[in-house]
Every structure is written in C-alpha cells, then in structure tokens.
Amino acid sequence: MKILNLIFVFVCLLFISCGGPDKKKEITSKDKVAISPENLEKGAQLYRAKCMNCHMKTGKGISKFYPPLANSDYLEKNLEDAIYMVKFGSNKPIKVNGVKYNSLMPASGLTDKELVLVFNYILNSWGNQLGSINIEQVEAIKR
Ligand code: HEC
Known part of the structure; x- marks a missing residue:
C-alpha cells in the first residue's frame, strides 16, 4: 500500500515537472496552418499598400537602406522581433x-489581424517557405 502511494506521488511529480516550468512557448512559424488563397491575397494587398515602397515588389529591399524580406535570415530567425518591429x-x-x-521603419499602424495577414504573405512569397503565424502570437507581442 505504502509503495503504491509512493509510486503515485512520484508519477505526479513527474507530470508536474514536465508540464510545469519552461512551458513558455517560443514563437515560431513552424506550427503550420494552411493559409487560404483569400487570406494570401489580402496579405498581398496590405503589403502593396504598406510595405512595398521600401521593401519593393519582390521583397528584395534596397541594399543598405531597406532590408530584404525575400530570403531574409533575420525574418527566419527573429520572427518575434520582426513582428515587434512592424507593430x-x-x-x-x-x-x-x-x-x-x-534606418527607420515607422510603425505600420496595422491591426493585429492585418499583421497576421501581411506576415503570412511575406512568410510565403518570393521563395520564402517559413510557415505561418496566428493572431494569438501577434497579440502576445507587447511593447
Ligand atoms: C519607410 C520604409 C519601410 C516601410 C514602409 C516598411 N519597412 Fe520594414 N523595414 C524598414 C527598415 C529601414 C528596416 C530595418 C529597421 C532597422 O534597422 O531597425 C525594416 C525591417 C523590416 C523587417 C525585419 C528585417 C528583415 O528584413 O527581415 C521586416 C520583417 C519588415 N521590415 C517588414 C515590413 C512589413 C511587413 C512592412 C509593411 C507592413 C514594412 N516592413 C514596411 C523599412 C520599411
């Protein structure tokens, strides 16, 4: 009986220690959610209106002034930071x-919902295949 109790306590502890501490989920775009063609198109429209002036039509940017979004190691490795910067x-x-x-990138003035759309567009355009983000991830990014 005692042994059973001990085992029970041990198993509980095991659960707590696994589910407990570093549960803080790092933001990644790897939890892929399919993006609908409509949402990609909405993202493209936002991109043309709000980003294209600096980052250019094909996401190449302008060397030394405006960084590229196509094939950008920064976007791939610092996604959370990149969202913060645009927000x-x-x-x-x-x-x-x-x-x-x-150089300066002004705050985009986009809503969190629009940020999801525009990011899912740039994460999946011009050869980028960087997955997708969701609204919770954008909402979690605060000043
Ligand atoms: C006025 C020009 C300008 C506009 C408009 C602009 N950006 Fe930027 N962007 C920049 C600059 C300059 C940087 C680098 C900022 C720095 O050095 O701190 C940057 C950096 C970035 C980065 C991180 C670096 C990289 O290349 O991966 C991302 C992602 C990004 N911008 C996305 C966007 C998106 C999305 C929009 C539209 C909603 C946008 N930008 C609009 C100028 C601009």
Whole structure:
C-alpha cells in the first residue's frame, strides 16, 4: 500500500515537472496552418499598400537602406522581433544576410489581424517557405 502511494506521488511529480516550468512557448512559424488563397491575397494587398515602397515588389529591399524580406535570415530567425518591429516601428541597428541596416521603419499602424495577414504573405512569397503565424502570437507581442 505504502509503495503504491509512493509510486503515485512520484508519477505526479513527474507530470508536474514536465508540464510545469519552461512551458513558455517560443514563437515560431513552424506550427503550420494552411493559409487560404483569400487570406494570401489580402496579405498581398496590405503589403502593396504598406510595405512595398521600401521593401519593393519582390521583397528584395534596397541594399543598405531597406532590408530584404525575400530570403531574409533575420525574418527566419527573429520572427518575434520582426513582428515587434512592424507593430511598433524600429530604428535599432540590425543585420540581415550579413548587411547592416540602421534606418527607420515607422510603425505600420496595422491591426493585429492585418499583421497576421501581411506576415503570412511575406512568410510565403518570393521563395520564402517559413510557415505561418496566428493572431494569438501577434497579440502576445507587447511593447
Ligand atoms: C519607410 C520604409 C519601410 C516601410 C514602409 C516598411 N519597412 Fe520594414 N523595414 C524598414 C527598415 C529601414 C528596416 C530595418 C529597421 C532597422 O534597422 O531597425 C525594416 C525591417 C523590416 C523587417 C525585419 C528585417 C528583415 O528584413 O527581415 C521586416 C520583417 C519588415 N521590415 C517588414 C515590413 C512589413 C511587413 C512592412 C509593411 C507592413 C514594412 N516592413 C514596411 C523599412 C520599411
């Protein structure tokens, strides 16, 4: 009887220690959710209206001034940071594909919902195959 109790306690502890501490989910785009063609098109429209002036039609950017979004190692590795930058604006120095950028990107003024659409567009355009993000991930990013 005692042994059974001990085993029970042990199993409980095991559960707690596995589910407990580092449960903080890092944001990644790897939890892939299929993006509908309508949503991709909405994202493309937002991109043309709000991003294309600087990042250019094919996401190539303008070397040394506006970083590329196509094939960007920054976007791939610092997705959370990238969303933060588009949400709130950025003028910190960053390095994209080995090139330094330190110009200003104004806050996009987009809603969280629109940010999901535009990011899912850039994550899946011009050869990018970087998965997708959802609204919870964008809402969780706060100043
Ligand atoms: C006024 C020009 C401008 C506009 C408009 C603009 N950006 Fe940027 N973007 C920049 C600059 C400059 C940086 C680098 C910022 C820095 O150095 O801190 C940047 C950086 C980024 C990055 C991270 C770096 C990279 O290349 O992966 C992403 C992602 C991004 N922008 C996405 C967008 C999206 C999406 C929009 C539209 C909603 C947008 N940008 C609109 C100028 C712009």
